[in-house]
Amino acid sequence: NAGVMQNPRHLVRRRGQEARLRCSPMKGHSHVYWYRQLPEEGLKFMVYLQKENIIDESGMPKERFSAEFPKEGPSILRIQQVVRGDSAAYFCASSPPPGATEAFFGQGTRLTVV
Amino acid sequence: DQQVKQNSPSLSVQEGRISILNCDYTNSMFDYFLWYKKYPAEGPTFLISISSIKDKNEDGRFTVFLNKSAKHLSLHIVPSQPGDSAVYFCAAIAKAAGNKLTFGGGTRVLVKP
Numbered sequence: 001n002a003g004v005m006q007n008p009r010h011l012v013r014r015r016g017q018e019a020r021l022r023c024s025p026m027k028g029h030s031h032v033y034w035y036r037q038l039p040e041e042g043l044k045f046m047v048y049l050q051k052e053n054i055i056d057e058s059g060m061p062k063e064r065f066s067a068e069f070p071k072e073g074p075s076i077l078r079i080q081q082v083v084r085g086d087s088a089a090y091f092c093a094s095s096p097p098p099g100a101t102e103a104f105f106g107q108g109t110r111l112t113v114v
Numbered sequence: 115d116q117q118v119k120q121n122s123p124s125l126s127v128q129e130g131r132i133s134i135l136n137c138d139y140t141n142s143m144f145d146y147f148l149w150y151k152k153y154p155a156e157g158p159t160f161l162i163s164i165s166s167i168k169d170k171n172e173d174g175r176f177t178v179f180l181n182k183s184a185k186h187l188s189l190h191i192v193p194s195q196p197g198d199s200a201v202y203f204c205a206a207i208a209k210a211a212g213n214k215l216t217f218g219g220g221t222r223v224l225v226k227p
Contacts, residue, residue, distance in 0.1 A: 031213070033213075033214060033215070042219040102163065106157050108155075
């Protein structure tokens with residue numbers, strides 16, 4: 001009974017490179033959420049996706065960040081031209097279809113921009 | 115504008131005693147509240163939740179209390195155990211706006227043996 005799987009666990013990128021973070025939801029879950037945790041802060045909502053649809057991206061920075069959840073395969077959070085301020089822990093959570101309020105989190109990807 | 119606040123960044127408690135964690139919110143649209151526990155280098159783990167139609171929910175050593183009029187909730191852990199040492203996050207959902215979680219800043223709990 002695999003939980004939410006995120007990879008890589010740790011990612012180091014130089015300024016200006018692209019970062020791709022992957023999230024495979026729990027089996028049977030069709031909803032994916034991405035959150036970001038900056039050092040010494042709480043988690044901040046970024047984006048909410050269903051298969052092939054972005055439902056709510058109100059927490060996503062307007063530039064350089066994008067997310068997708070294709071029909072097949074994991075959800076991808078993509079950060080283009082990374083800057084030092086993008087260094088954070090990025091967590092993915094999944095939940096069953098609407099009505100379920102409990103979301104299950106992955107172990108996160110720690111992005112370090114050098 | 116922080117809609118969910120945990121005003122105590124840390125809490126130290128003796129093993130066997132009660133831990134009380136507090137959380138305040140400002141958005142009256144929130145109608146479901148959750149507590150998550152987080153160990154270093156791991157993702158948050160769901161602990162307990164409460165709907166806004168209730169004022170108390172209990173699960174083993176964990177009890178969550180909700181005071182809607184004060185927009186305040188608390189988590190009681192009794193008795194506290196060393197394994198409870200972690201960061202605890204309060205989170206809220208406005209179901210009409212989807213199930214995205216709005217988190218507080220967290221409270222680091224240290225349970226001393």
